[in-house]
Amino acid sequence: MSLFLEVVPVAEAVEVARSIAPTVGTEEVGLEAALHRVLAEDVAAGGDLPGFDRSVVDGYAVTAGDTTGASEALPAMLTLKGRVEMGQAPPGTVESGTCWYIPTGGVMPPGADAVAMVEYSEVLEDEVLVHRAVAPGENVLAHDEDFAAGAVVLPAGRRLNPQDLGVLASAGVTTVPVKKDPLVGIISTGNEVVPADAPLAPGRVRDANSYLCAGFAREHGCEAKRYGIVKDDPAILRPLLLQAVEECDLVLISGGSSKDVRDMSAGVIGELGTVLVHGIALSPGKPTIIGRVGTTPVIGLPGHPGSAYIVLTTVVAPLLALAAGAPVPERRVRVRLAANIPSAKGREDHVRVRIEDGEAVPVFGKSGLLNTLVRSDGVVVVPASREGFEEGDDVEVVLW
Amino acid sequence: MSLFLEVVPVAEAVEVARSIAPTVGTEEVGLEAALHRVLAEDVAAGGDLPGFDRSVVDGYAVTAGDTTGASEALPAMLTLKGRVEMGQAPPGTVESGTCWYIPTGGVMPPGADAVAMVEYSEVLEDEVLVHRAVAPGENVLAHDEDFAAGAVVLPAGRRLNPQDLGVLASAGVTTVPVKKDPLVGIISTGNEVVPADAPLAPGRVRDANSYLCAGFAREHGCEAKRYGIVKDDPAILRPLLLQAVEECDLVLISGGSSKDVRDMSAGVIGELGTVLVHGIALSPGKPTIIGRVGTTPVIGLPGHPGSAYIVLTTVVAPLLALAAGAPVPERRVRVRLAANIPSAKGREDHVRVRIEDGEAVPVFGKSGLLNTLVRSDGVVVVPASREGFEEGDDVEVVLW
Numbered sequence: 001m002s003l004f005l006e007v008v009p010v011a012e013a014v015e016v017a018r019s020i021a022p023t024v025g026t027e028e029v030g031l032e033a034a035l036h037r038v039l040a041e042d043v044a045a046g047g048d049l050p051g052f053d054r055s056v057v058d059g060y061a062v063t064a065g066d067t068t069g070a071s072e073a074l075p076a077m078l079t080l081k082g083r084v085e086m087g088q089a090p091p092g093t094v095e096s097g098t099c100w101y102i103p104t105g106g107v108m109p110p111g112a113d114a115v116a117m118v119e120y121s122e123v124l125e126d127e128v129l130v131h132r133a134v135a136p137g138e139n140v141l142a143h144d145e146d147f148a149a150g151a152v153v154l155p156a157g158r159r160l161n162p163q164d165l166g167v168l169a170s171a172g173v174t175t176v177p178v179k180k181d182p183l184v185g186i187i188s189t190g191n192e193v194v195p196a197d198a199p200l201a202p203g204r205v206r207d208a209n210s211y212l213c214a215g216f217a218r219e220h221g222c223e224a225k226r227y228g229i230v231k232d233d234p235a236i237l238r239p240l241l242l243q244a245v246e247e248c249d250l251v252l253i254s255g256g257s258s259k260d261v262r263d264m265s266a267g268v269i270g271e272l273g274t275v276l277v278h279g280i281a282l283s284p285g286k287p288t289i290i291g292r293v294g295t296t297p298v299i300g301l302p303g304h305p306g307s308a309y310i311v312l313t314t315v316v317a318p319l320l321a322l323a324a325g326a327p328v329p330e331r332r333v334r335v336r337l338a339a340n341i342p343s344a345k346g347r348e349d350h351v352r353v354r355i356e357d358g359e360a361v362p363v364f365g366k367s368g369l370l371n372t373l374v375r376s377d378g379v380v381v382v383p384a385s386r387e388g389f390e391e392g393d394d395v396e397v398v399l400w
Numbered sequence: 401m402s403l404f405l406e407v408v409p410v411a412e413a414v415e416v417a418r419s420i421a422p423t424v425g426t427e428e429v430g431l432e433a434a435l436h437r438v439l440a441e442d443v444a445a446g447g448d449l450p451g452f453d454r455s456v457v458d459g460y461a462v463t464a465g466d467t468t469g470a471s472e473a474l475p476a477m478l479t480l481k482g483r484v485e486m487g488q489a490p491p492g493t494v495e496s497g498t499c500w501y502i503p504t505g506g507v508m509p510p511g512a513d514a515v516a517m518v519e520y521s522e523v524l525e526d527e528v529l530v531h532r533a534v535a536p537g538e539n540v541l542a543h544d545e546d547f548a549a550g551a552v553v554l555p556a557g558r559r560l561n562p563q564d565l566g567v568l569a570s571a572g573v574t575t576v577p578v579k580k581d582p583l584v585g586i587i588s589t590g591n592e593v594v595p596a597d598a599p600l601a602p603g604r605v606r607d608a609n610s611y612l613c614a615g616f617a618r619e620h621g622c623e624a625k626r627y628g629i630v631k632d633d634p635a636i637l638r639p640l641l642l643q644a645v646e647e648c649d650l651v652l653i654s655g656g657s658s659k660d661v662r663d664m665s666a667g668v669i670g671e672l673g674t675v676l677v678h679g680i681a682l683s684p685g686k687p688t689i690i691g692r693v694g695t696t697p698v699i700g701l702p703g704h705p706g707s708a709y710i711v712l713t714t715v716v717a718p719l720l721a722l723a724a725g726a727p728v729p730e731r732r733v734r735v736r737l738a739a740n741i742p743s744a745k746g747r748e749d750h751v752r753v754r755i756e757d758g759e760a761v762p763v764f765g766k767s768g769l770l771n772t773l774v775r776s777d778g779v780v781v782v783p784a785s786r787e788g789f790e791e792g793d794d795v796e797v798v799l800w
Binding site: 031032035036047049050051052054056085086087088089104105106107141145146147153154160161162163164165166167168169170171172173174190191192193196197198199200201202203204205206207208209210211212213214215216218219226232303305306308309312331332333334366367368369370371373374399400 | 447450451454489507554601606732733767771
């Protein structure tokens with residue numbers, strides 16, 4: 001292991017990460033538990049929807065031809081035969097010259113092919129005056145117009161939102177095949193790292209990254225398992241990593257902040273498996289390791305939470321998205337940049353910004369600071385090919 | 401109850417909804433369970449962070465004055481006294497003319513006030529040649545520079561993201577006071593409504609809205625309780641609504657699609673409590689009811705899932721945000737509009753759009769359709785004061 005890492009471009013690192021994305025299984029879950037889960041297969045409609053010719057307005061079911069030329073001055077006059085009741089089969093048929101009252105959602109009576117809205121109709125005892133002509137099919141949803149039996153309601157790879165759950169329920173689908181939540185194992189390393197509830201002796205830092213990584217994993221639809229804190233000793237890391245790769249779909253090793261520790265992680269990964277990338281042209285996040293032990297991807301993260309998070313969003317998120325078969329969930333806004341962002345050419349720079357009065361204000365600060373994480377709303381990504389952005393530039397902010 | 405609703409502007413409806421937002425209690429949860437929860441109080445640092453003067457680079461702890469004028473040509477020469485080990489108190493002090501190797505994160509030895517980076521230093525046996533001058537404080541994080549003891553790490557109202565969890569762990573905070581998840585009760589009404597797993601007889605529709613509402617509630621940090629489907633009979637709705645307002649922080653009554661049913665809901669709410677709004681200048685979503693029974697807000701939603709969802713995002717989301725004391729979580733993008741969107745003046749129109757090649761493509765279709773919900777990515781909001789947007793306009797899309 002050399003002092004200066006052999007860095008690869010971000011795009012290459014992402015490709016490597018995606019190339020080792022784990023395959024996760026499928027399970028069937030009830031609709032109530034399916035929010036934000038990813039469909040593993042296309043889901044088709046079991047029958048036609050709405051399943052019957054349905055009025056989409058409150059009005060009168062008519063034969064469209066009877067209303068030809070109807071106007072305020074010269075309304076069509078139709079005999080009112082009665083009411084279609086909600087949720088009931090229609091009680092009769094519409095013959096020429098007659099109509100039935102029909103509520104929104106009512107079943108079209110045989111013979112009717114359109115609905116005249118109440119707003120343009122007038123009732124005179126047993127007669128209805130229709131003041132506007134309606135075309136065949138007007139204000140009617142045909143029995144298979146929403147989904148025909150067998151049509152795909154939602155495709156594989158769809159991350160289910162609340163509306164999707166409603167539409168699936170409408171189609172009579174109450175359980176769905178979804179991708180299993182990948183299990184992400186998290187190992188913290190570093191002689192200086194102590195548990196989050198420990199007091200801080202000089203030189204010690206509390207274990208922030210295991211909480212950060214677990215939160216990230218859950219936000220990305222994974223389960224998380226924290227394996228605790230390991231001293232800088234390959235003899236301790238080795239068996240724990242073996243256990244973690246056995247149990248998990250992905251293992252994150254959060255590095256100590258010193259080079260020695262990072263090299264220990266890379267050493268152990270290389271010994272048990274393969275190190276594919278050691279160093280990315282990414283700032284922060286350069287000392288990242290991408291490797292594999294058996295078929296399980298193992299990612300070595302920088303020790304600083306701010307750097308670790310950039311690697312999670314840049315490298316790990318696309319890997320998890322490929323495993324889930326669904327796009328990376330992220331939020332972006334385009335805003336004006338409030339101040340210059342300088343950046344070194346040759347590395348992709350993720351610069352933290354705060355959104356203030358609709359502008360992106362860069363949040364600068366020493367690299368070791370944590371307070372810049374909670375004072376920022378997202379990052380502006382400066383591509384490796386650029387030397388930064390200038391005040392007034394229109395930039396895209398990837399929101400936390 | 402009149403046939404034509406007395407509609408109020410959207411802004412007024414939102415104000416009414418916010419004015420009846422429930423007060424939810426506070427609970428203490430562990431950090432691992434705190435993701436996306438809302439802080440109920442400011443959280444302060446128990447001690448200084450990092451807690452000791454810390455190097456932020458790998459290098460040599462020096463007295464800055466010793467490096468004054470140092471350059472490639474004329475390096476400063478310092479006696480190397482040894483190594484600061486990670487996680488350990490420094491083994492000695494730095495006197496003028498000497499230095500200690502220090503790793504990133506190491507404790508600054510007494511007497512040192514800056515760190516010369518390894519990249520600009522050279523080791524010759526027991527001597528270190530420093531090729532660049534460093535200023536006092538350079539590459540050092542002071543003991544309270546990140547957070548001073550007692551400083552607010554994260555404020556009340558913060559919805560905790562993964563980084564926040566990491567920063568809180570760093571500060572030694574392992575449990576946090578958060579707002580309790582509001583409990584949202586959901587009642588479906590309508591003679592025509594059958595359970596989602598029932599076959600569809602003519603005229604029947606499956607209960608989509610209770611799944612939609614439950615998904616929405618969970619997405620907005622609430623628990624959801626579905627109370628089942630009620631026929632159009634005030635004698636059945638009345639006791640169920642009383643039970644729901646007793647048990648829940650908010651009750652949603654999903655209306656049948658016909659006017660009769662909506663009026664039944666308004667009637668029962670008015671009888672047991674107060675109807676504050678019945679009709680909003682919103683499309684879709686006009687026949688919305690905002691009321692209160694006891695201190696519990698009760699919202700009557702339109703029967704169609706597409707309309708119901710617009711009311712949830714427009715009226716219910718701000719109410720829940722106020723209850724949580726945190727902003728509405730939503731995603732917006734500004735894009736070019738690919739086709740004209742006509743709209744009637746006087747009502748706020750939420751027009752479904754699909755994002756395609758970076759443009760917003762309006763998804764039109766008959767009002768009863770469900771497939772437009774799953775084929776769209778969000779909505780463009782046309783304010784009541786406008787008659788629509790034109791192709792090429794720069795519009796904001798609120799993403800689902």
